[in-house]
Amino acid sequence: MINADFWKAFARNKGAVFGLVILAGILVLAAFASVLFPGDPWDMATAPFQPPLSDGSPLGSDMLGRDIAAGIAHGARVSLLIGLTSTAAALAIGVTLGALAGFHGGRVDDAIMRFTELFQTIPNFVLAVVLVAIFTPSLTTIVAAIAIVSWPPLARLARAEFMSLRTREFVQAAITTGQSNSAIILRQILPNSLSPIIVSASLMVATAILLESSLSFLGLGDPNAMSWGYMIGAARTVIRQAWWMSFFPGLAIVLTVLALNLVGEGLNDALNPKLARSRG
């Protein structure tokens, strides 16, 4: 699937390439955070309320003298970690349930879809806030809460794909040759339904990062992990005195989410067979 054609199609979307570059930059920043900014981002390294470009703190310092740049680099780790793991968890739940519902149909489908609707009727963010508040904020509970509120659309998507592929000839052939249900699901249908799932998963990473930032902004982040949402939430009250404390982490969130959306769009173009055909 990922071959020269794919890259050609992907590169045709200039925005996607731009997004990929930004995303790579953020990944590098996260990976080398402890090299670029050794020590703890919570350390009160300089004087409080230092504006950007002052000595030792390129992006300024916050109200306790913590370096904003170090916070953004270390926060990138937390944001990406939470974005990726919660999406992976949501994928595992959503695709499994969607696949079972779409493949088996009938009562299994009914049962699973009613269960999914139960989650879809509750507003995402409210449920996430309640879950994190009940299970006390930590990285694990935040990932779990985001995964729990994000899987229903994936389940719906996987179900639709499975229902349509279930009736195709290659699947019918596999059934006639006596392959087991699990083999058909995993080896026949799943690989053929991956494209839309990958596209929506890439967008879901962006949503997860936003969700985590919103939770941290409200003070429901892991109190031991530096994150962008926390930085904005903490600096919100002094915004009239010190704009930089909330501006730079906000910029980091905007760039990351934008990059992920652009990449998601590029993936959509590259993986969508209809679009590929129209390109000739």
Place this chain on the structure above:
Amino acid sequence: MTRRISGLTLGFPTGFQRAAAAGLLAAVLAIPALSGITAAPAAAQETPVKGGVLNSIVQPEPPTLMLGLNQQGPTQTVAGKIYQGLLTYDQKLEPMPSLAKSWTVSPDGLTYTFKLFENVTWHDGKPFTAKDVVFSTSKFLMEVHPRARAVFARCESITAPDDLTVEFKLKEPFPAFLQSFEVSSAPMVPAHIYEGSDFRANPANATPIGTGPFKLKEWVKGSHIQLVRNEAYYKQGLPYLDGITFRVIPDAASRSLALESGQVQQTQYSDVEPFEVPRLKALPNLDLSTKGYEFVAPLSWLEINHRVKPLDDKRFRKAIAYAIDRKFIRDKIWFGLGRVPTGPINSVVKFYDPKVTTYEPNVEKAKALLDEMGLKPDAKGVRATVKIMPMPYGETWTRLGEYLKQALGKAGIAVTLESTDAAGWSQRVANWDYEITTNFLYQYGDPALGVARTYISDNIRKGVLFTNTMGYSNPKVDALFASAAREIDPAKRQADYSEVQQILADELPVVWLLEMEFPTFLDKRVKNANKTAIGVNDTYEDVWLAAK
């Protein structure tokens, strides 16, 4: 010999005679002032003018204004204008007259006699007499007010020899008794309304009837509480103000804006967040004062659970004290509001003694103490791990938690921060389910009332908040607090309290962080406000508004 303190001759700066004279003067001077031909504007400015409405903030909105039933901060600020106690206190915590004109204490320290002002009436027109005082202190408050119950349970009898005299006879001497009569500690309630009723369910609770200079006119829930002048107030010519309106403004930024725009002329306690104080202080129309909180005198500390190892070792607690920089906490987290404490008694409270062991920030000393305990650093430099659960009272306390984590980390004490909500915090602290938390308590003007409760072993009571939740126990400390509470000779009391302060400062049952100060902002037009130890909670009978 009887020690007699007469309100009319001593310590009566806000009293009846002077106020009446000032009122007359105001009436005379008001005429030229109005016609705009004042020769000496400065002098005219300082003469009280009648009229005008003071606007302030009440936050959060109180559940009731019946002060006997509820003594939360916002209730006190509003209801302190409606109800009165027998006494109020100046900013050195010396008693001043309120409903009591004068008082005497017998030489054996067992009998307290109060003489009441004449012609005092309740807001419904019925006369206020000594019977109301006896009913309030021996029946009403005993049933519904825990802090008053602890004080008045010490009385053998409370009697009214005549309509203007009340006599309290104590079972044993308790000099702090005289500090227990301010309006929130012992508000006077009308016997003719409450006698024989279910106090908590009495319909009159919704329409509070007190003796104070202001009456409740209107309370629109979620919007404002409007008080108006009590025309029948027993001090002639008072109050000056036509009324006081307290606005409910739940959002902190909006509260600061209301003050900035002149919509309100006064804020108190936590209305304005510490980080806003430097900005508002610079405004030309506002005065900032941190006085007027001497009676509550809050002291905050790191509350340490002595049931958890190694927190039971005083060397470990000392290491914590050396590892933190309390000046940094005061200057950077509280934006300069507060004083660095030395021991268990707030420096504005009586019997404070600064001559105790103090702990300047010194990480090396902290490490040395941990070494001595055998807590050696591991590969990551960690000697011990503790959990800190910051108080969920807003972001200043969250910042404090983050600071503590970093500061203790430098000494090799790794900190895991726990977050919780207000209900969870109360429940966990009361049931001893914590390692370290931050906390602050009011001291109520006397160590016997507000300090001893945290350290004496009698007060280790599971499930009850603001007791000795650390589980600290030292028989010597118990004995000193007990004897100081009974001692009537002030010099001997001081000796007991000095000794107990030295012991506590050496054993550090808690690590004191900050003598907290609250900012009171007053518009420069507001005169005579915030002069006593209860500051904004006082009656405001002689507060007046200068012309714009």
